[in-house]
Amino acid sequence: MRRAIRALQVRGDDGMTVAEYAVGTVAACGFGGVLYKILTSSPVISLVTDVISKALHIGLF
Numbered sequence: 001m002r003r004a005i006r007a008l009q010v011r012g013d014d015g016m017t018v019a020e021y022a023v024g025t026v027a028a029c030g031f032g033g034v035l036y037k038i039l040t041s042s043p044v045i046s047l048v049t050d051v052i053s054k055a056l057h058i059g060l061f
Contacts, residue, residue: 038044
């Protein structure tokens with residue numbers, strides 16, 4: 001039994017970091033896709049256009 005426990009302790013988690021990076025990459029791609037759809041939607045584009053338009057027409061002095 002002690003030999004089995006030692007074998008598990010020595011082995012470590014070598015493959016876990018690759019799996020964590022894969023899950024993180026998939027999550028980041030999914031978040032990027034959702035963010036892209038939101039930012040390219042008509043209401044957001046018109047909102048940004050209105051804000052920029054009003055900012056350029058405001059006099060500083």
